Amino acid sequence: MSDRSQKRRDLTVAEIKAAARSLLVASGPAGISLRAVARDMGITAPALYRYYPALDSLILDLATDLHVELRLACEAVRDELPADDHVGRLIAMVREFRRWVLTHLSEAALMFGPPLPGVDEFHQQCEDLTHAGNQFGMIFIEPMLALHAQGRLPVRDALASQFDIPAEVYTYFLARWAQFYGLIMAEAFGHLSWAVDDATELFEAELKAVTESLLR
Template structure:
């Protein structure tokens, strides 16, 4: 009940007292389980990250062949479907309600978000290991970007060189961006149905990663 209340109204409009009222409890009773409103919100976010990650893992595990290119494309589509079907939850963890508060997120919440992000990173890493993909010369990257990518690689033990990690972040930002705008209704002014636009963006990402053949093979018109 608290999760439904939060995802529909947004954390900025919710207090512990309001949450307690929705749950049929008193505010002091809620504080026995969570020391603050932010701690409760973070717990709900961790739960949603886990649910979303579990959904994507199930999609990947259902694919007969262990091919990272196929799994990557399938997980991109699965993430979009989940976001469209759960716009409030998506908004709470990766949408307009997430960023301002995630800067103060604790280690536990960052680890929960990475448990989800590591799925994408793992597929990109496997793709790099088995097939490789075009990447910039490391010397062409801004030193500040290299430093940040190196820190990311070390903190989360991502098995990618910085040039490949730069491509991974680029692809994630682009994929997340189009899914976020679509799921949260920001494309509706121009595109009432974002299916074709998303597929074009996914195809472009496949080109960036050198896996266009797998995208084409997945389209009925290409057979």
């Protein structure tokens, strides 16, 4: 394929994903279909199949892009702080994670919700998506590695690490991920509405407790 042809193809793929995201924002994950994308682009469904032969391939591609977008947003706020402010950078990224999710509820539902009917375990079957998810996780692990090197991670009983990182860091990451991911998703999808109108105070209290445990 010539460079010109590849550029045209890349532009079309980007247009397809933009159309799919518009459907996602308007109607949620279930609102995405190849026919709807083709309709909104003013092309026939068979023309779209040359780029995405099935819905799951489009969902995989869009979810991968969204993970990259979220990671870049978190990295941007992280990089506003000094490189040696490991606690500050970690907390800034967690805050940005929450902000992004709360302002992108439909996207978060696609990324972190259950797989769409007919899209078979799409979180597990795409190497690009897995890589993007791992890269997102690593931006939180990196300051934890630095804090671990300084002896500042409060971990007692470490789990066996499933990755090439110290067991203490792996354990701390899992605990904090469950804590903040769970809180953010519960807030985003209305599971805290019975208790609080605004979960900001609860979220900040959890951040404060984590910060205090690390500043010792």
